[in-house]
Amino acid sequence: MTALPLSLFIYFLTFINPVSRQQKLFFSYNWVPSMGINFDFLVDGLSLLFALMITGIGALVFLYTSAYMQGDRYLDRFYGYLCLFMGAMLGMVLSDNIFTLFVFWELTSISSFFLIGYNNESKASRKSALISLTVTGLGGFFLLAAFALIGNITGTYSINEMIGSAAVLKAHELYLLIIIFLFIAAFSKSAQFPLHFWLPGAMKAPTPVSTYLHSATMVKAGIYLLARFTPVLGGVLVWNNTLTIVGGFTMVYAAFHSIFKKDLKEILAFSTISALGMLVFLLGLGTSEALLAATVYIVVHALYKAGLFLVTGIIDHETGTRKIFKLSGLRKVMMPVAIAGLLAMISNAGIPPSFGFIGKDLIYESALQLNMNATVLTAVAVLANTLLLYASILVGIKPFAGPLPDTYKEVHLPDWRLWVPPLFLGAVGIILGLFPVIVEGGIITPALLSMHPTAPKIHLKLWHGFNLVLGLSAVTIMGGLLLYFSLKPSIRHEVWLAKFNKLSPQNLAIYLSRKFRDFAGLWTRLLQNGYVRIYVLVIISFLTALLAYQSFTQVRFYVDPAKISPLTSAEMVVMLILITAILYLVYTPSRLAAVAAMGVIGYCICLIFVFYSAPDLAMTQFAVDTLTVILFVLVLYRLPKYITYSNWLIRLRDGLVALFFGLLITILGLEVLNEPTSKETTQFFAENSYTLAKGKNVVNVILVDYRGIDTMVEITVLTIAALGVFALLKLQLNKYDQEL
Incomplete structure (x- = not known):
């Protein structure tokens, strides 16, 4: 592979x-x-x-x-x-x-x-x-x-x-x-x-x-x-300042945490966060010098961090532990691995002649050349690098220094495929430090120009003479070594740091996620509880609120009486039957009687379609209502004929919601009369139904040809519903249920 x-x-x-x-x-x-x-x-x-x-x-x-x-x-x-x-x-x-x-x-x-x-x-x-x-x-x-x-x-x-x-x-x-x-x-x-x-x-x-x-x-x-x-x-102040502040805080915060960790991978994890903060910090500074430092540091970090992780993996693989206070003297049994760790640490610490030394100098140089807050930003960079140097010593040197415990005397040098990669990475870090020209023209300069097209020509070199930048590098190295010899790894440090875990972003995020989960549970119990009647109530209530808002903000509540045709005696009789059936449906205690009343309502609507010259809709409605009544009768046949499943408050609530929704639909239906009508769609179907679809019945052509897929889906839904009803009819209760 x-x-x-x-x-x-x-x-x-x-x-x-x-x-x-x-x-x-x-x-x-x-x-x-x-x-x-x-x-x-x-x-x-x-x-x-x-x-x-x-x-x-x-x-x-x-x-x-x-x-x-x-x-x-x-x-x-x-x-x-x-x-x-x-x-x-x-x-x-x-x-x-x-x-x-x-x-x-x-x-x-x-x-x-x-x-x-x-x-x-x-x-x-x-x-x-x-x-x-x-x-x-x-x-x-x-x-x-x-x-x-x-x-x-x-x-x-x-x-x-x-x-x-x-x-x-x-x-x-x-x-x-x-x-x-x-x-x-x-x-x-x-x-x-x-x-x-x-x-x-x-x-x-x-x-x-x-x-x-x-x-x-x-x-x-x-x-x-x-x-x-x-x-x-x-190049905008809010862009630069945000990245500088977030990156600067992150690199110090994470570097501080890294010195208190006792697991090798945890130390490296927090040092990685700090290094990433350093890169964000440099991108926030935004000058050509800072972007050059970021470009070089991307390479530096990739080399030493990969090397240190691979070394950590070898230690864990061979000793079975990553606890820093349990490890020492491993150089005596794994010298190539110790050399790889040392080289990676040198590059991480920015000690000459490593490529990390060039990268660290560029960081300090870019911070010092700022017109504002140069001292503060440089001090932040020095502090972070000092803490990172201490962390790199813990990982790259501490496990290999000192006497070898008896526990690890049987440890041996692993397969070459394990120790050659980190050793190679460490060597590359030194070679690029001695000969930065290898990556200067072909990799570093083009990457810099991609971020800053007007950046001046650069020349990377290891030695810049005795100057303030070199002094800051020396301070970093001495500070890291002093910290290493004065701050010995101890489990007490981690225990002390754990006292502040309640305020950590991770715990706050976990707390918020739990509260969100509790809210989701409450929401589910209230609105998504598996009861169809609740779903219908929520949907109708939402639509009612939406329509009410639109109605009271945009509807004029005026209809020209001339646009309303007078009711005929036949229409009045049908409407009277319709209203009577609705009242009977609401108040009857029998389900079968309610189903019959629903059928009467459906047939009255069929007659209204007939009165207004829509016989095809009337036939469709007649067939659907007949089938619906039959299906309801079959489903409800085995259920009790007289039983109340809700109290009067629930029925009152449902009645008010239905009444308000119907009133809004009526208002919107009347408002449609105030809107100008367009005959373009009607004319299109009338002119093209026969020539394109070879059908004289425009409605049938629309259903079968122009919206055939939609009709097919509707038929599929009806088929599935019919199969569901058939399954319910064929459902055989088990013996225990029958006894109940």
């Missing part, structure tokens, strides 16, 4: 040359062309950067999986989920059509649900998968709303074409609503506070999933969305 992502990685490498020359490559395949929704794909600097990350790290994850999950009985299913996930991510980052992007966006949520809940026999895994799907699915709903508004305003669904309409979007009155919807989508996917809580729970997934999810795919989707729409919606 490794050949699939590896082949795709090699394929995307072939695009580096044209993309480095600022070429944009388009690929289009028809899907729903009538709606402007097609599989339109764009390969530019930004999409190529993410595509290379997804396939490159994907190849290593697939190789790692072949050993890590060897012997798993559902391994083929796991690979299927993983391939679906990779394909969805590639489709998302390459899509130029916003609705195609949305489809792939949702596919990432669905496929990650299967991956996170892969161990479906575990209640914790199932719960984590549901939480992640709920949060990211909520974001998808808002993303669709944002895309619908953007497409309506710009008149195009192409992201590349929207750049030309950026000024129109930013000046539009719905701009604020659009970016709020977009932010909710991006923050839910990329785990920004307060929508971050689903990500630590996703650690219940197997380590290959956690690695892929945290380094190159799922959580980077929100970052990609913000980066892609930066030239379309960015």
